[in-house]
Amino acid sequence: MNVSKREEEYLEAMYILHKNKGVIRVKDIARMMRVKPPSVVDALKKLSEKGLIEYEKYDRILLTNEGRRIAEDTYSKHLLLTQFFTDILGIPRETAERDACQFEHYVSGITVKRIREFAQFIQEECPYVLKQFLKEKLVEKEEPE
Known part of the structure; x- marks a missing residue:
């Protein structure tokens, strides 16, 4: 449909x-x-x-x-993307929510699956690297543009 x-x-x-x-x-x-x-x-x-x-x-x-x-699928994508944007990429929550609301309607099932797998992998296998990445992103945000 x-x-x-x-x-x-x-x-x-x-x-x-x-x-x-x-x-x-x-x-x-x-x-x-x-x-x-x-x-x-x-x-x-x-x-x-x-x-x-x-x-x-x-x-x-x-x-x-x-x-x-359809609603559950869309909402599930929204939650995953919001979490990925905030926890993995270090994007501020408000921006992550807004972006997830757009992405959720266009992202394919295979992309959702890979994002989920990548997030799980990076959080379990490379937590130190993730913390370093996020720490650097926080420093970037604090610097004047």
């Missing part, structure tokens, strides 16, 4: 809301995605037509199995 980047973002937002609040509401999606409620309703209709959510106006919103799978 062809799902757009924006649709993945909506599914991920719904997944996070359900995970954290137990309920998915239009106003919460709108707040989380920084859009107006009518935009959310339009997106929900499209996602419902694709069979990724169950949605009826003024009723509950639920992810279908396929919608949940």
Whole structure:
């Protein structure tokens, strides 16, 4: 199924809301995605037509199995990339979050797998080298540009 980047973002937002609040509401999606409620309703209709959510106006919103799978996959990539950017590359958390939000929609499964394997390898086999790298990056940040 062809799902757009924006649709993945909506599914991920719904997944996070359900995970954290137990309920998915239009106003919460709108707040989380920084859009107006009518935009959310339009997106929900499209996602419902694709069979990724169950949605009826003024009723509950639920992810279908396929919608949940896409959302979990996207969210998993987001977490991995954020952790990689912060823990391995020493990128500030806010920047790492923002970048992960973009990368997660375009990175392939093999790249995700290799990033995960590389992060595990460098943390387990080369912790001293990683600490040195990160220490140097912290020094770079402190120097005026």
